[in-house]
Amino acid sequence: xxxxxxxxxxxxxxxALILSGCQHYTEPAPSTLVGYAxxxxxxFAQGPVAGKGLGVSPINGKQxxxxxxxxxxxxxxxxxxxxxxxxxxxxxxxxxxxxSADFNLRLYTIQPQLKTNDKTDAGLVEVKGFIxxxxxxxxxxxxxxxxxxxQRVLTGADFDIESVRRTADGTYWLGDEFGPFLLHVDANxxxxxxxxxxxxxxxxxxxxxxPQNPYLEEGSSVRIMNAVAQHAxxxxxxxxxxxxxxxxxxxxxxPKVTHYARDKxxxxxxxxxxxxxFDIQSIKKAGYPVVTWTVNEIPRMLELMELGVSxxxxxxxxxxxxxxxQFDGNKDGKPDYLTAEGLIDAQQFDAQGHRGGRNLRPENTxxxxxxxxxxxxxxxxxxxxxxxxxxxxxxHDPYIEATKCRLSNNKVYTEHQQKLIKDLTFxxxxxxxxCDKVFRGDSQVxxxxxxxxxxxxxxxxxxxxxxxxxxxxxVFNFVRFYQQFYTTGxxxxxxxxxxxxxxxxxxxxxxxxxxxxRSDRDSHGIGYNKRTVTPExxxxxxxxxxxxxxxxxxxxxxSFDFRSLLYIQQNYPKIRTVxxxxxxxxxxxxxxxxxxxxxxxxxxxxxxxxxxxxYRNTALVDGIRINRSSGFEGMALxxxxxxxFAMLEEPVIGNDKRELLIHAFDLKRKVFTGxxxxxxxxxxxxxxxxxxxxxxxxxxVIERDNEEGTVEAFKMVYLITLQDDxxxxxxxxxxxxxxxxxxxxxxxxxxxFGVSNGKFAFSYTTIENIEVLDEQHIxxxxxxxxxxxxxxxxxxxxxxxxxxxxxRLPEKLDLSQ
Numbered sequence: 001x002x003x004x005x006x007x008x009x010x011x012x013x014x015x016a017l018i019l020s021g022c023q024h025y026t027e028p029a030p031s032t033l034v035g036y037a038x039x040x041x042x043x044f045a046q047g048p049v050a051g052k053g054l055g056v057s058p059i060n061g062k063q064x065x066x067x068x069x070x071x072x073x074x075x076x077x078x079x080x081x082x083x084x085x086x087x088x089x090x091x092x093x094x095x096x097x098x099x100s101a102d103f104n105l106r107l108y109t110i111q112p113q114l115k116t117n118d119k120t121d122a123g124l125v126e127v128k129g130f131i132x133x134x135x136x137x138x139x140x141x142x143x144x145x146x147x148x149x150x151q152r153v154l155t156g157a158d159f160d161i162e163s164v165r166r167t168a169d170g171t172y173w174l175g176d177e178f179g180p181f182l183l184h185v186d187a188n189x190x191x192x193x194x195x196x197x198x199x200x201x202x203x204x205x206x207x208x209x210x211p212q213n214p215y216l217e218e219g220s221s222v223r224i225m226n227a228v229a230q231h232a233x234x235x236x237x238x239x240x241x242x243x244x245x246x247x248x249x250x251x252x253x254x255p256k257v258t259h260y261a262r263d264k265x266x267x268x269x270x271x272x273x274x275x276x277x278f279d280i281q282s283i284k285k286a287g288y289p290v291v292t293w294t295v296n297e298i299p300r301m302l303e304l305m306e307l308g309v310s311x312x313x314x315x316x317x318x319x320x321x322x323x324x325x326q327f328d329g330n331k332d333g334k335p336d337y338l339t340a341e342g343l344i345d346a347q348q349f350d351a352q353g354h355r356g357g358r359n360l361r362p363e364n365t366x367x368x369x370x371x372x373x374x375x376x377x378x379x380x381x382x383x384x385x386x387x388x389x390x391x392x393x394x395x396h397d398p399y400i401e402a403t404k405c406r407l408s409n410n411k412v413y414t415e416h417q418q419k420l421i422k423d424l425t426f427x428x429x430x431x432x433x434x435c436d437k438v439f440r441g442d443s444q445v446x447x448x449x450x451x452x453x454x455x456x457x458x459x460x461x462x463x464x465x466x467x468x469x470x471x472x473x474x475v476f477n478f479v480r481f482y483q484q485f486y487t488t489g490x491x492x493x494x495x496x497x498x499x500x501x502x503x504x505x506x507x508x509x510x511x512x513x514x515x516x517x518r519s520d521r522d523s524h525g526i527g528y529n530k531r532t533v534t535p536e537x538x539x540x541x542x543x544x545x546x547x548x549x550x551x552x553x554x555x556x557x558x559s560f561d562f563r564s565l566l567y568i569q570q571n572y573p574k575i576r577t578v579x580x581x582x583x584x585x586x587x588x589x590x591x592x593x594x595x596x597x598x599x600x601x602x603x604x605x606x607x608x609x610x611x612x613x614x615y616r617n618t619a620l621v622d623g624i625r626i627n628r629s630s631g632f633e634g635m636a637l638x639x640x641x642x643x644x645f646a647m648l649e650e651p652v653i654g655n656d657k658r659e660l661l662i663h664a665f666d667l668k669r670k671v672f673t674g675x676x677x678x679x680x681x682x683x684x685x686x687x688x689x690x691x692x693x694x695x696x697x698x699x700x701v702i703e704r705d706n707e708e709g710t711v712e713a714f715k716m717v718y719l720i721t722l723q724d725d726x727x728x729x730x731x732x733x734x735x736x737x738x739x740x741x742x743x744x745x746x747x748x749x750x751x752x753f754g755v756s757n758g759k760f761a762f763s764y765t766t767i768e769n770i771e772v773l774d775e776q777h778i779x780x781x782x783x784x785x786x787x788x789x790x791x792x793x794x795x796x797x798x799x800x801x802x803x804x805x806x807x808r809l810p811e812k813l814d815l816s817q
Contacts, residue, residue, distance in 0.1 A: 028732045028810070033760050034777070035114035035806030036745040039125035041786055041799040044068040045108075053099035053287055060799045062787040070104055072127055073786035075802055077164040077635075077690065078769040078779065085111045085128060086804075088769070089164045089174070091783060092156030096629075097178065097212050098285040100156025101145045101226050105133040107164065107172070107189065112804045117743045125804055131189040133161075133174075139191045142214035142612045147227035148566075149234070154191075157226050157286075159183065160212075162768065163635035163690070165644060167667060173635070175646050178212040178219075180631025182646065182665060193670075198632075198646075198663060200625065201674050208652060210626040215614045217277040217597075218624070221245075221581070222286045224611055228579060229288070231566060236573040240287045241565075243278075244313075244558060246582035247292040247300070251276040252307055257300065259583065260590055263620070267588025273616035278581075280307050291578070294354050298323045305329065305337075311350025313510075315359035316443070317375035320351050342499060346378040352510055353377040355396060359443050362404065362436050364394035365467050366458070366478050367451035373482055376499060379508040379556075380479070384472055384542055385421035386533045392472040392541050393429060395421055396514060398531035400469075405435040408464060418524070422533055429469050436467035456490060457481045472511065472542070476549045479504050508554045509546075510578060513538045515561040517606040518594050520586060528593060529606075535564035543572040560596035562609040583616075625653045633768070634691025636699055642667055645722075647679065647701075649687045660688060662728070679728040684714035689768040689783075694813050697722055700733065700770055700778070708765040708791030709753045713737055715767055717778070719813075734807060736762040736780065746803075751795020764791040764800060775812040780805050 042062075047070035054064040076091035088110050093103025108130045115123035133154040135144070144158040161183065163175035171192065174183040181195035197215070200206040213219045221243065229241050248259045258265065259275040266272045280290050291311035295301050301312055301323035314320040324344050329336050337349040344351050356368025357375070369380055385395040397404075399418040407413045408431065421429070436446045448455055448466045457478050458466055470478070483504035486497040494500070515535050516528035532538065539557065546555045557568050558578030565577040584592035594600070596607035599615045626648065633649030644665040651657050662677040679688075682703050689702035699720050707713035715736035721729045741760035754761030762780065766789070769781035782791075784800040792800050 026732070027738075028735055030738050030740045031734045031807040031809050033739050033741040033743075033745050033805055034808045035112070035116050035779075035804075036747065037112035037114050037123050037125045037804045038747055039072065039110070039127070039802040039804070041073070041784060041801045043072040043127065043802075045070045045072050045106075045127065045130060047104055048102055050102045050104075051094065051099075052102050053285075054094060055099075059787045060790060060797060062799060064787070065102070070106070071786050072108060073802060074783050075108075075781055076162045076766075076768040076783050078771050078781055079164060079166055080771050080773065080779075081109070085109050086771070086779075087164070087166075088781070089161060091162055091768075092160035092178075094156065095785065095788070096285070097157050097160075097222055098282055098287075101230070101286070103156040105154045105156060105159065105161060106130040107133075110804075114804075114806060115745050115747075117745070123745075123747060125802065131187075133183075133185060133189045133191070135191040137191070139194050141194060142614075143220070143223040143227040145226045145230050147611065148231040157223070159195075160629055160631070162631075162633045162649070163646070165635055165637040167637070168641050173644055173667075175632030175635040177629045177631035177633065177649065178210060179214075180208065180210060180626060180646075180648070182632070182644070184670075196665070196670065196672070199672055199674075200623070201672075201676070203623075206622055208625050209619075209622055210631055211619075211624050211628050213624075214612075215617055216622060216624070217273070217614055217616070217618050218251075218279070220612075220614060221278050221283055222288075224608070224613075225283065225286065225288050225579065227611060228562065228565065228569070228577070232569040232573065232577065235570050237569060237576075238574075239576045240289065242291050242310075242556065242558075242576065242578040243283050243288045244291045244293060244578050244580045245278045247295050247304060247312075248275055249278050249582065250290075250292060250304070250307065250309075251279050252303065254303065261583065261585050261588055262616075267585065269587045270585055271616040272621055273583075274618040274620035277618055280309060284308060284310070289350070291350055291352065293352075293580075295320075296359065298326070302327055305349070311352060311379075313352040313354045313381050315354045315357065315440075317351070317353040317357045317372045317377050318360065320353075320377070321375045324349065324351060341502070342376075343502060344376055344378050346506070346508070350379055350508075351377050352379040352381040354381050356380060356382065359440050361444065361451070362438060362446055362467060364396060364469075365435055366454040366470055366475070367446070367448075367466060369475060369478060370451050370453050370482065373479070373500060373503055373507065374496075376503050377507065378503075379510050380475070381510040381512070381558075382472075382475065383512040383514045384538070385514055386538050386541055387421055387426045387429065388423055389425045389427075390541055391426035392545050393421065393426060394470050394472065394475065398422070398514065398516075400424070400429065400433050400435075403439065404437050405433045405469070406437065408432055408434050415523075420526075420531055422531070426471060430464065433469055434465045434467050435469050436465070452491070453482050453485050454478070456485060472545050473549070476509075476545075476551065479507060506554075508556065509551065510556045510558055511542060511546075512580070513542060513557065513559040513561060513564040515559065515564060516593055516595070517561055517563070518586075518600055519606075520594065520600075522593075535561055536567050539564040539567045540571070543568055543575055546575060547572070561607055562611065566609050626650075627653065630687070634688050634701065636691045636693040639693060639696040645677070645691070645693065645699075647688060647691045651681075662691075662722075675726075677722050677726050677728050679720070680730070682714070682716065682718075685716075689766060690770045692770055692772060694772055694815055698814070700772070701730070702736075702767055702770055702780075704765075704767055706765055708763055708789060709794050710763065711737070711761070713761075713763045715762055715764070717770065717780070734778070734809070736767060739805075739807065746805075747801075749793060749796060752792050753794045754792065760805075762803070762805065765789055772813065772815070773806065775815050776809050778807050778809065780807060 051065035093100035289310035293313035353372025355363035630650035634647040717734035
């Protein structure tokens with residue numbers, strides 16, 4: 001093997017392992033296995049069920065989720081304790097933000113009962129206890145899974161911790177890959193400070209971010225949903241909340257679909273921000289349906305279906321039905337989302353009529369609901385306000401809007417005369433207003449003859465007009481009437497009677513609490529937050545109306561105002577919640593009301609119930625220069641205990657593709673100093689696994705490829721030197737694929753790889769733990785990525801165990817200062 005960094009690999013002459021010259025790669029003399037113990041793959045500790053996000057069972061023969069509790073696996077760092085035990089740190093759990101929300105971050109105390117030449121009856125790792133990371137003092141400013149709990153236990157969806165060091169004061173510093181961040185916790189695992197970000201020293205005022213960084217909008221949606229979903233679950237919900245974003249904010253690689261106030265259209269006074277910030281597949285993999293709004297063109301509907309959205313809300317239910325009939329994503333010649341009887345399969349796709357069908361009929365009226373049902377929508381989407389006497393009425397606006405409604409006596413009604421719904425009784429609204437104005441193009445009509453069910457219903461219940469503003473209760477009654485109309489009533493002979501009857505029988509309701517918590521004033525001089533009843537009252541009246549009608553299983557409550565949704569989750573946990581999200585800034589030529597991400601006077605958005613949103617901090621400005629999960633993989637403590645050397649797992653995007661950066665962090669000042677070292681990767685290397693210092697200038701680094709269970713795998717421990725010029729020189733120290741095992745200490749099963757003929761190969765995808773025991777012995781441990789890794793048990797196809805091995809080096813290390 002040839003190393004193309006040979007010019008950098010000369011080492012300081014103070015080391016016993018120096019070779020004369022370093023012009024060519026030299027295979028290191030083999031190390032010897034002198035101690036072996038394993039922690040069986042199926043090892044669990046007390047804690048919540050884990051692995052609910054792992055998908056279909058079984059995985060390598062293991063059923064998920066893991067009902068025994070928390071898997072003791074995925075060790076990504078190890079420290080020796082003074083009493084002979086070791087502290088082994090689990091990483092984020094199952095490898096991703098999306099699947100690790102139920103994996104609690106812990107540091108386990110382990111005692112390897114080493115099998116040696118003199119002690120052959122041992123060979124197991126004993127787990128003696130653990131420290132659980134938690135943030136009860138709210139030091140972490142962004143959303144975490146257990147955000148709304150008292151202890152705020154950290155999970156693998158919050159941080160991917162890969163390295164740990166203990167300092168003289170007994171506290172721990174942990175390196176994270178998602179940020180990347182440095183975390184500081186006390187001896188009991190309590191977070192002591194806000195996580196430390198890594199500055200981008202090549203650009204003043206910027207940071208090196210991964211796509212999962214919670215200080216970017218791109219890295220925040222799953223974290224927000226994890227927090228609210230956990231809140232729902234803790235109060236007894238058995239559903240996953242729905243994520244409902246504005247469709248132009250989805251990551252779709254379509255440059256023609258951009259936000260009206262983002263990208264090139266960013267108005268003065270707002271930070272330049274990308275449109276595409278929500279990753280559909282990431283959100284869905286985390287378990288959340290993605291129902292997007294408001295989409296009114298068939299090509300865009302088809303594009304979104306191809307991208308995998310769970311549903312679409314549209315002003316044109318007729319066009320949405322047409323798109324569903326056309327969509328054949330699996331190319332089998334049949335529409336993917338239609339049932340055999342020609343209905344939209346609600347289990348596969350949620351087609352929602354926005355405010356009924358507002359581009360076909362005046363919005364939030366009975367005719368609008370009728371046209372949505374006529375077009376076989378699976379869900380009626382609508383909004384409510386609460387009247388002075390506590391009735392939920394359909395309205396998108398806090399006022400009876402003059403652009404949409406008129407006085408029933410035909411007198412002049414202008415914007416200046418508009419009344420707040422909360423100041424009117426239900427009777428006053430129905431007696432005095434008709435909401436039949438058309439203004440949304442040629443497709444919107446209000447001809448009563450086009451709404452026969454509404455005509456019949458209005459006559460039966462005594463409403464004054466087809467377009468009398470209805471209550472939510474009247475909408476529920478109307479849907480039941482619609483079903484009867486096409487089953488046994490006047491419409492029973494209609495050619496679509498059977499379909500329409502069945503649609504009404506099973507249609508869902510997606511009802512929005514129309515609230516605005518901002519303190520700004522509207523055009524009438526009234527604060528947005530003063531225009532409606534409280535979020536609790538609105539949510540309570542809505543939920544009780546749903547409950548009275550026996551529609552809990554068929555109704556969702558949605559909102560841009562998360563306060564009302566959290567109230568629903570806490571008090572009505574059987575009603576599913578839908579989290580609307582969008583950016584309608586109150587600046588620029590199309591200024592709106594700030595819904596719902598915009599900050600308020602420099603403070604975090606008031607819409608999200610205290611959950612942090614990094615408003616307009618996107619990759620367009622701050623950039624993403626760290627690959628996904630490629631942050632601080634290794635971290636060493638300087639010999640004097642004053643500096644952390646935090647090492648990135650992969651090269652920074654835009655830098656040398658074969659060079660890793662090691663950043664110095666001053667522990668006294670608690671800052672990254674700007675000093676960095678450039679580490680050359682080996683030809684076969686894909687990433688580093690761990691890093692530790694052995695004296696003031698020298699250390700050990702594990703490099704690896706992504707292979708396992710094969711003789712071609714590359715797993716090497718290097719002896720390195722941090723040079724004064726910022727370069728890192730290195731030479732091979734231990735080839736982990738060629739270890740001598742003369743006493744056959746390694747555990748073995750029939751068909752296992754790498755344990756035969758007195759040889760031992762540590763062939764795992766990830767080897768992330770190294771600790772120096774003395775001048776001639778090191779301990780190495782694999783991260784077994786339970787239940788995925790298959791580096792050892794190739795014949796049985798059983799997940800890898802965690803193996804703790806002690807190696808005797810062929811020559812001694814210089815551990816002196």
